[in-house]
Amino acid sequence: MKIKINKIKALFYNDKGAYIKECDIYINGNKIVSIGQKPEDFAADKIINGNKKLAIPGLINAHTHSYMSVFRNIADDLSFEDWLFGRINPLEDKLTEEDIYWGAMLACIEMIKTGTTCFVDMNMNMQSVIRAVTDTGMRAVLSRGLVGKGNDEGGRKRLEETIDAYKNCKNDNISFLLGPHAPYTCDCEYLKIVTDTAKKYNLGMTIHLSESENEVENIKKAHKMSPIELMDKIGLFEAPVIAAHCVWLSDNDIKILADKNVSVATNPKSNLKLANGIAPLTKMHDHGINITIGTDSTASNNSLNMFSEMNYTALLHKGVTHDPTVINASDVLRFATKNAAIAVSNKNLGEIKEGMLADITILDIDCPQFYPENELVSALVYSAAGYETDTVIINGRILMENKILTTVDTERVYAECERVIERIDR
Template sequence: MLEYEATDREDVDVLVTGGTVVTMDGDRNVYQDGAVAMKGDEIVYVGTAEEARTLYDAKEDVDASGKIVMPGLVNAHTHAAMSVYRGMADDLPLMEWLQDYIFPAEAKNTNADMVYHGTKLACAEMIKGGTTTFCDMYYFEDQAAKATKEAGMRAVLGETVLDFPSPDSVDPAGGIKYAETFIKDWKGDDLITPAVAPHAPYTVGPQSLKAAKDLADKEGVPYIIHLSETQSEVEQIKEKHGKTPTEYLNSLGILGDNVVAAHCVWLTENEKDLLVNTGTGIAHNPESNMKLASGVAPIPDLMDKGGYVGLGTDGAASNNDLDMFGEMDTTAKLHKIHSMDCTAMPAQRVVEMATIGGAQALHMEDKIGSLETGKKADLIVIGTDSANMTPMYNVYSHIVYAADHNDVETSIINGQVVMRDREILTMNEDAVKAKGREIAEHVAESLREEPDGSS
């Protein structure tokens, strides 16, 4: 009888049981003593542990009793490889930080090797902090793709296009060509979505902005861009093109449901409507915007209008970490104090932004962002044993205000357990960190050199 029952149950690969399962599905269902079953790269069941035990036999069991189970976090905007520039230049406004420090350091140090190892370091930090998908914008994205794939993470990786020489291209045509090759090489991968990423309206001219859009449309891949990050950008674009940045992009036919626009801080009412009505994804980066004193993005407005808003950390050079728990906490508090209204950004809304909202911003909501049957098997298990998590009344409040990235215990991406009990299984974390420190020594050295190369 027992044997008959055992064979009657369906075989699955991973079964997570127990704990509070926060699904982020359309009804925002939360299961106490819940369960998630995964087969291959897909979720095949979300419900109660009691029912799941009668239905499934698993190759790998994850006991989440007393813990929180939720969709993996989506970091909607970052520059992963810049982790090796963490803390290199701080306390400066964006234009000075970028022109006087970041671009010169990148000219000397950003190469294929740096991008590979820098991205690996970023993946280590993100996996340990509960991120399962990230959206990247940098150079040598083929190397970022290799590192990300080895780490077992999911990502949208945008190859940067600029109108001046960049670390991997001497001119914009070269950038587009690099992106084209990268897209062709990686399109259709189960973890990596290749993309093209013109840096911003103030660093890329209309011709290249449009050429990149044509490439994204032709290949059916995302188009990633920084937009309306600072007031000085708005002034520059108005002076040059007679329009605000979002209106300018709209006039070029760029906005749309394959676009991810990062920052969107300085927007008129018309620009908010343009972003929302065109289905353009919006990546909110509050800590970077605060640190560079760029401003406060009108996120509650954009969400009220039905915009696709995700949450991002931006790069580690402007944050200075890739911690989505810190970012969630900041987001809730920033919008409350900015509006002097403590209801402006409730905890649940912030969790939405970090999960399903991020999936929508990246135009991947049919695949990720919630725990639902048929979606990709991306989830995290958060421990509740730490003093900072004790006791627990409301799970959304806990995720946003009490949880620390160190509370993330287990991470599953595309059905693969990539971290178990805080040990990353897809890489040697110590070796990855050592390589990051080694690269930083070269970076520090290069910054001491004169521009002509002499020291």
């Protein structure tokens, strides 16, 4: 399909940062073919009116667990250990493949409605999430959460499930990472096996690292080094890695992350809610670390709204450092788009630019929080709620138009999610 987005204000990047320019955007198939200049013989099948709208590159949620959407508001105001081991893990054990599908569907609906076009997922069942991503038309980078000890059967099976999905998935909108869960759920031998497998198949990895103070203390007790140092020793960072959280870091940890080109997915709301602390993002930024933003799951956030997450990312570090000039709106937008594209090793994502994949979020800015129109880059981070998202295009396909989803029966998904939680917890 050929789409022309007519006279729309759009977000672009140059060396100085993000800026807004009005233009026409031409899409042919799954690619942006031109900005401004009409390509020869371009006859649009569809014209989108850009009046009082703002186009931005689709946001990329760099760390979530989509299936956990069924656990929204089910385990709040608990310590990290009580939350994970006492409440969430026992509930997870009751989930069927079908439940995981409905949870992932709910997550996709929420993400599309708040302008996210791609997400990095750590899940419990690859096929269920592949089905949800395919049914909604989203883009995703999927990892099966890997937990294991040495060469144990469970760990081996989970790894095989990932490789099997990687080899057989026919959806071009889906790519894969290996997802060792964390240093406290995978032992060193298993982490080495996972790392060797990543190298063999040329895959990246994603892992939770240095999320809580307890985790860091326990790893230090057992290994005489920090989780980051331990991962470096094991060789994990020899593959491209997205490290989620990275809250408790020493200067040496930051140096390792920078030297090894590890991308960090910061999850400010999850870290606050579970009282895990605040990541030293300004320091990481100063060291040139590729920073991205994730929501984590709805069980620890409790939403998948990247606008809210961008807002927290921008505000939090000014407060902590007592310096309002750090982590500005333009930086934050870059974290959620261009940097995330680098993290998932996709050069064709993260910008509205000729030749890039057509993943575009269009906001309706005819609403009070966008008036007066002084600085739209700031408005996106400091004023937007996320539900201004009006139209979403992923891979050249319109998944939402005028706030109506085109691929999903939302009422059915809501009802199925209610049924899941009714069965396992009420």
